[in-house]
Amino acid sequence: MEGTLFPNRPTFPIQTTKPHKKQQHSSSSNQQNNLKFNPSLPLPPPPSTNTFPLDSLLHHLSHHHKDPSFPPPNQDAHALADDPRLDFLTPNGRSLLTTIVHHPLPTLASFLDSSKSQLSKVDVASLLKGLEISREWERALVLFQWLSAEGGPKLDAPAIETIVRVLGRESQHSVASKVFDAIPLEDYALDTRAYTTLLHAYARSGRYDKAVALFGRIREKGLSPSLVMYNVMLDVYGRKKQSWNEIVKLLDEMKRNGLDFDEFTCSTVISACGREGLLEEATEFFDGLKARGYVPGIVTYNALLQVYGKAGNYPEALRVLKEMEERNCVPDSITYNELVATYARAGFCEEGTAVLDAMAAKGIMPDSVTYTTLIGSYGKAGREDEALDVFRRMKELGCVPNVCTYNTILGMLGKKSRSGRCWTFFLR
DNA sequence: TTAGGGTTAG
Numbered sequence: 001m002e003g004t005l006f007p008n009r010p011t012f013p014i015q016t017t018k019p020h021k022k023q024q025h026s027s028s029s030n031q032q033n034n035l036k037f038n039p040s041l042p043l044p045p046p047p048s049t050n051t052f053p054l055d056s057l058l059h060h061l062s063h064h065h066k067d068p069s070f071p072p073p074n075q076d077a078h079a080l081a082d083d084p085r086l087d088f089l090t091p092n093g094r095s096l097l098t099t100i101v102h103h104p105l106p107t108l109a110s111f112l113d114s115s116k117s118q119l120s121k122v123d124v125a126s127l128l129k130g131l132e133i134s135r136e137w138e139r140a141l142v143l144f145q146w147l148s149a150e151g152g153p154k155l156d157a158p159a160i161e162t163i164v165r166v167l168g169r170e171s172q173h174s175v176a177s178k179v180f181d182a183i184p185l186e187d188y189a190l191d192t193r194a195y196t197t198l199l200h201a202y203a204r205s206g207r208y209d210k211a212v213a214l215f216g217r218i219r220e221k222g223l224s225p226s227l228v229m230y231n232v233m234l235d236v237y238g239r240k241k242q243s244w245n246e247i248v249k250l251l252d253e254m255k256r257n258g259l260d261f262d263e264f265t266c267s268t269v270i271s272a273c274g275r276e277g278l279l280e281e282a283t284e285f286f287d288g289l290k291a292r293g294y295v296p297g298i299v300t301y302n303a304l305l306q307v308y309g310k311a312g313n314y315p316e317a318l319r320v321l322k323e324m325e326e327r328n329c330v331p332d333s334i335t336y337n338e339l340v341a342t343y344a345r346a347g348f349c350e351e352g353t354a355v356l357d358a359m360a361a362k363g364i365m366p367d368s369v370t371y372t373t374l375i376g377s378y379g380k381a382g383r384e385d386e387a388l389d390v391f392r393r394m395k396e397l398g399c400v401p402n403v404c405t406y407n408t409i410l411g412m413l414g415k416k417s418r419s420g421r422c423w424t425f426f427l428r
Numbered sequence: 429t430t431a432g433g434g435t436t437a438g
C-alpha cells in the first residue's frame with residue numbers, strides 16, 4: 001500500500017551504470033557480477049555437508065544473549081587482594097569484600113544477614129564501590145538490597161549513586177528501575193549523573209511516566225538539568241506516545257538556558273519523529289538546525305533517512321543519502337541497512353539486493369541486520385526460496401545469523417506452511 | 429576520560 005504513494009519508482013542512484021534487473025541473463029555480459037551478491041544467480045557449489053541440522057538451529061536460538069558482556073568478568077581471589085584500586089578499603093573491609101565476591105550468589109543474602117555485626121564495623125559504601133571495581137554488579141545489587149531492607153543511615157546518597165552507576169554500566173535498566181520502587185528517592189539528593197542514569201533506566205524499561213515524575217522532582221529540588229539530562233528526557237518523550245509538544249517545550253527551554261544542541265539531541269529528536277511518523281516536524285527541525293549553522297553528523301542523517309524510509313518516502317530517503325555524500329558525511333553500515341529496510345518496506349527486493357553491491361563498492365561489510373532485512377523483504381513478497389538463498393549466502397560469507405534472522409525465517413515459513421513441510425526448507 | 433543517540437523480528 002505504501003508503494004502506491006510513489007508510482008514513479010526512481011532508479012537506484014548509487015550505481016546508475018549498473019542495471020540491477022540483470023538476473024535473468026547474467027553470465028555472459030558481465031562476469032564480475034557473479035562476484036556480487038545476486039539471489040537469482042546460481043549459488044557456488046555447496047559444501048559436502050550442506051544440511052542445516054535442527055539441533056544446530058536450536059542451539060543458536062537457545063544460546064542467544066543480547067548482552068555479550070554478560071556475565072561480567074570476575075576477578076580471582078589474588079587479583080582482588082592485590083588490586084591497588086581497592087586500597088581505600090580497610091584490611092577488614094577488603095577481606096569481607098573477598099568473601100562476598102567468592103560467596104555463592106544464591107545464598108549471599110543470608111550470608112549478609114548472618115554477618116550483620118561484621119558489616120556494622122565496615123563502611124558499606126566502600127564495600128559497594130569495591131564490588132563496582134570488581135565488576136560484580138549482581139553481588140553489589142544483593143548488598144544494596146540488603147542495605148535498603150535494613151534501612152538506617154547506611155543507605156545514603158553515595159550508596160545509591162554507586163548502585164545506579166553499576167547497573168547503568170551493565171545496562172541493567174529494568175533491574176535498576178525496579179530497585180527504586182521501594183526506596184523514597186525524594187528523600188535523597190543525588191548527583192546529576194545518577195539522576196540521568198536513572199531517567200535513562202526508566203526510559204529503557206518503558207516506564208516513561210516514572211521518568212517524567214522523577215524529572216519533575218529533580219526540578220523541584222532546584223537542580224538545573226544538564227545537556228545530557230535534557231537529551232535523556234527528549235528520548236523519554238520520543239518513546240512515549242504523542243509527546244511531540246513536550247519535546248518542543250524541552251527544546252525551547254534548552255535554547256532559553258543557552259544549551260547548544262549536540263549530535264545526541266538532534267538524532268534523538270529526529271528518531272522521535274520517526275516513531276510517530278512526523279515527517280514535516282522532522283524536516284522542519286532538521287532544516288532549522290542547518291540554518292543555525294549546525295553540521296549534522298552521521299547518526300542524525302541516519303535517523304532522518306529512517307524517518308522518510310519508514311514513511312515509504314524513498315525518494316526523500318535517497319535525497320538524504322545524496323546530501324550525506326555531498327557533505328562528506330560518509331555513510332556507514334547503518335545508513336545502508338536503513339536503505340535496504342526502506343526498499344524492503346516498499347516491496348522492492350531487487351533494489352534492496354543491489355544495496356549489497358553498493359556496500360561492497362564502498363568497502364562496507366553487510367551484517368546480520370542487512371541480511372535479515374533482505375530475507376524479510378523476500379519473505380514478505382512470498383519469495384521464500386530466494387529468502388533462503390540469502391540466508392545460505394550470508395552464512396557462507398561468514399555472517400552469523402542472530403535471533404532476529406531466525407525469527408524472520410521461522411515467521412516466513414510458518415506463514416507459508418502449516419505442516420512439518422516448512423522444516424524441509426532448512427534440511428534440504 | 430562522565431550520564432545520553434541511530435538499523436533487522438515479534
